[in-house]
Amino acid sequence: MNHIFSFHRIKQLSIRYLAEHARRDLIFMCALFFTFAFLPRLVGSSDAFYAILLSIIVYIGGMRFTARIFHEIHRPTSGMHFLHIPASRLEKFTLYGVITLVCFPVICLLLFYAGTFFGNLIAPLIPSFFNYEVIDISSLLPWEQLGKLFSQYLIGHAVFFLGSFIFKTHPTTKTIVTFLGFAFAIAIIQMIIGRLFFADLDVVSISISSGKLFGLLDNLINSRILVYINYLLYGIVLLFFWLVSYLKWKEKQI
Amino acid sequence: MIDIQNISFGYRTQNELFQDLSLQLGAGHIHGLLGKNGAGKTTLLKLISGALFPYHGFISTFGYTPSKRNPLMLQDIYFLPEEIYLPDLTIQGFVKVYAPFYPRFDYQEFDSLSQEFEIPLKTQKLHTLSHGQKKKIQIAFSLATNTRLLIMDEPTNGLDIPAKSQFRRIVANSFQEDRCVIISTHQVRDLHSLIDHITVLDEHNIIMSHGVDEITKRLLFKWLDVTETPKNALYSEESLKGIAAVFENTQQIDSKLDIEIMFNALFANKEKFKELFSK
Numbered sequence: 459m460n461h462i463f464s465f466h467r468i469k470q471l472s473i474r475y476l477a478e479h480a481r482r483d484l485i486f487m488c489a490l491f492f493t494f495a496f497l498p499r500l501v502g503s504s505d506a507f508y509a510i511l512l513s514i515i516v517y518i519g520g521m522r523f524t525a526r527i528f529h530e531i532h533r534p535t536s537g538m539h540f541l542h543i544p545a546s547r548l549e550k551f552t553l554y555g556v557i558t559l560v561c562f563p564v565i566c567l568l569l570f571y572a573g574t575f576f577g578n579l580i581a582p583l584i585p586s587f588f589n590y591e592v593i594d595i596s597s598l599l600p601w602e603q604l605g606k607l608f609s610q611y612l613i614g615h616a617v618f619f620l621g622s623f624i625f626k627t628h629p630t631t632k633t634i635v636t637f638l639g640f641a642f643a644i645a646i647i648q649m650i651i652g653r654l655f656f657a658d659l660d661v662v663s664i665s666i667s668s669g670k671l672f673g674l675l676d677n678l679i680n681s682r683i684l685v686y687i688n689y690l691l692y693g694i695v696l697l698f699f700w701l702v703s704y705l706k707w708k709e710k711q712i
Numbered sequence: 713m714i715d716i717q718n719i720s721f722g723y724r725t726q727n728e729l730f731q732d733l734s735l736q737l738g739a740g741h742i743h744g745l746l747g748k749n750g751a752g753k754t755t756l757l758k759l760i761s762g763a764l765f766p767y768h769g770f771i772s773t774f775g776y777t778p779s780k781r782n783p784l785m786l787q788d789i790y791f792l793p794e795e796i797y798l799p800d801l802t803i804q805g806f807v808k809v810y811a812p813f814y815p816r817f818d819y820q821e822f823d824s825l826s827q828e829f830e831i832p833l834k835t836q837k838l839h840t841l842s843h844g845q846k847k848k849i850q851i852a853f854s855l856a857t858n859t860r861l862l863i864m865d866e867p868t869n870g871l872d873i874p875a876k877s878q879f880r881r882i883v884a885n886s887f888q889e890d891r892c893v894i895i896s897t898h899q900v901r902d903l904h905s906l907i908d909h910i911t912v913l914d915e916h917n918i919i920m921s922h923g924v925d926e927i928t929k930r931l932l933f934k935w936l937d938v939t940e941t942p943k944n945a946l947y948s949e950e951s952l953k954g955i956a957a958v959f960e961n962t963q964q965i966d967s968k969l970d971i972e973i974m975f976n977a978l979f980a981n982k983e984k985f986k987e988l989f990s991k
Contacts, residue, residue, distance in 0.1 A: 461784045470812050477809045478799045535797035541763055544787035544813045712763045 463552075467545045471553050474543070487569060490515065494573025499581050499588035508598045512570045513607055516563050520611055524558040524618040525629040528707070532626040537712040551707050555700075559615050563608060571595055613692070616699035623706035713739045713861065713892045714760055719769035721759060729755055731916045732769070737909075739860065740889045741923070744903050745896040746975055747913035753896040754794065756913065757863050760894070761791045774860060787814055790854045794866040798838040798846055803831065806838060807853070814857040822856035825882060829875065843870045851879065855886045862893045868902040880906045900971040910971065912978060920978060922989060924969050930988055931977075932961040933970050946984060947977030960988060 476483075493515075498507045530536040543550070574595050581588040599607075621633030714737040722728035729752045737743050747753045758764040759771060762778030762785070771778055776785035801809065803826075811817040826834075829848040838846065847870050854862055868876050884906060887893065897903055910927065912920040931946070934957050942948040942957040949956050956970060958977040978985050 461782050464783070467783060467813075474809045477801060477805055481800075535793065535795045538758075538763060538791065538793050539797040541781065542761065542786060542789065542791050543810075544783045546783045547781055549783070709765075711765055712758070 462546050462548055464546075464549070467549050468553055471543070471545050471549060475553065475557065487565065490566065490569045491573045491576070494570050495577035495580065496588060499577055505593065505598060508570070508574065508593070509603060512566065512599070516566050516607060516611055517614060519566070520558070520562050521614055521618045521633075522630045523562055524615050525621045525625075525633050527554050527558050527619070528622040529629070531623075531707075531710055531712070534712060537710075541710070541712055547704075547708055551704055555619065558619065559612070563611055567604075570599075574598065609692075612696060616696050616703075620699050620703045620706070623703055623710070713737060713774050715772040716760070717769050717771075719759065719766035719771060721755065721764065721766045723755075725767075728767075729916060730766075733917055734769075735911065735918050735921060737892060737894065737911070739892045741909045742883065742887060742893040742895065742907045743909045743911060744900070744907035744971070745894055745911050745913065746900060746971070748979075749898070751913040752916070753913055754865055757791070757865055757894065757896055760861075761789055761863055762786075763791070788860045790814075790857045790859045790862050792850055792854045792862070792864045792867055794869060796846055796850050798849070800837070800839055802835050802837055803849060804834040806849070807834075810853070811856075814859060816858035818856050818858055821858075821886070822852055825852035825855055825886075828882060829878060844872055844875065847871060848875060851882070855882065858888075858891075860891055862891065864893070864895045866897055866899075867895060868897065868899055876902050880904075900975060904971065907971075910974075912975070914979070914982075919982060920985065920989065926989075927974065928961070928967055928969050929964065930961055930991075931967075931969075931974065932959040932965055933957075933967040933973060934959065947973070947980050949973065949976060 494508075494511070498511060501507070530540050540550075574593055577588075578592050578595075582592075617637060618630070618633050621629045621636070625632040714735070716733060716735040718732045718734055719730055720728055720732060721730045733756075735756075745753050745756065755764060759766055760773055760778060762773075762781050765779040773785060774788065776782050778785065798806065799809075807819070807822060811819065811822075826849075829852055831845065831848055831852065832841065838849070841849070847867070851864075851867060854864070868879055871879060880902070883893065883895075895903060895907060907924070909923050910920065911918060934942075935953060936942055936948075936955040936957055938950065938954055940955065942955055942959075945957040945959055947958045956973045958973055961967070
């Protein structure tokens with residue numbers, strides 16, 4: 459088992475990652491801290507703005523960070539260097555997966571609370587610049603909203619993580635374009651199927667609106683089961699993206 | 713140590729670089745991998761280290777399949793590429809971060825090699841160094857890892873003249889019997905008196921893979937005066953020093969191998985060499 463997964467090597471890989479990216483990551487964290495501390499107060503926004511700001515940073519920042527996490531494997535020089543680091547493919551994949559999936563949003567969340575707390579302390583000292591009202595940190599992000607944010611991040615992460623292996627250059631843009639392309643293609647296919655097999659679309663929509671179709675489903679399966687099916691589908695989609703990502707990484711040649 | 717059996721590989725499926733290539737390289741030697749530009753030297757090294765995968769056939773690097781990139785194999789291989797990559801760290805930081813990946817890394821050896829190569833202060837950032845200095849650091853680090861397999865692709869490119877002789881001395885001194893060093897180069901003069909086994913790649917295959925002793929047993933290298941005629945020579949070429957000639961060594965006379973002349977002779981007389989070395 460030692461040749462597949464070793465915590466000692468994971469530790470070494472983490473040290474390597476921190477040593478090589480510490481400066482860039484610290485600058486990013488400082489920028490984030492001050493953004494959370496002062497931006498909402500500067501623009502004089504409501505409490506809801508804090509949650510929106512965090513969501514934007516986690517989604518956009520996280521997607522970009524995830525899409526670029528494996529950029530070094532796409533360059534011949536750094537790629538050769540990275541492939542030959544004595545750690546297994548699973549260890550490198552796991553570490554970068556954890557950094558992007560867990561560390562990034564958790565650090566954003568911690569900086570969100572720390573920044574807002576810092577803003578509460580500093581803003582009253584310079585009331586001419588900032589909205590100096592004390593923000594109730596505990597009420598900013600209810601658990602339900604937080605759960606929603608991270609569950610959505612989970613899916614976005616899986617898509618962009620796969621993009622980081624597929625696209626050698628501009629992975630963020632290319633992943634977005636591909637994703638939109640797929641969504642567009644699926645919509646077109648749905649429309650064509652609708653036209654071909656349900657020529658009279660009005661009839662179908664009327665039958666749905668009259669509740670006949672869902673009424674039938676409700677008789678067969680109750681809503682609790684539908685929730686579980688939803689979770690199951692969610693899990694399958696995530697597993698699919700992670701599996702394809704790992705296979706792409708496994709087959710990577712320089 | 714390295715066993716390559718009937719491998720095929722190409723960057724495009726229609727245009728295979730290697731077809732049915734087989735090669736064995738043993739420990740206790742410094743192997744020179746020679747070939748013309750585009751012969752596939754770097755590709756072969758990448759296949760051995762697991763950076764590329766063959767279409768067919770198998771490769772075994774001390775019992776491991778390189779394409780699986782087993783960490784136990786990777787910690788016993790150091791690949792020094794032609795185009796080196798060094799992260800944005802100090803020399804000290806680089807050693808601190810990367811040395812623990814290699815269980816047999818010798819810190820003292822790295823220090824002494826650094827001194828011998830006159831590598832600048834350890835606190836200096838790697839990015840601020842010249843190409844030659846970066847290469848020296850990589851060479852020192854690669855030797856200090858004490859891996860069983862050390863692959864060097866054009867290691868003397870970018871080194872100044874004194875550093876090239878330092879390189880030869882250092883590699884020869886740090887060589888151990890359980891180690892296999894593969895050096896690929898165009899600059900055969902840089903490897904003069906260093907390599908003890910020569911493998912030549914040409915047109916998708918190995919056309920020669922023999923020890924230096926074996927080569928000098930079968931070939932006689934002579935310098936003749938410009939007025940002399942190299943009768944029965946397999947190959948000869950004129951230079952300012954006189955005429956360099958290669959003969960069949962029928963009388964088992966000792967001579968010093970000139971890799972460059974041998975290389976040119978081989979490409980001028982492939983069939984004759986094949987016949988000579990198959991005896």
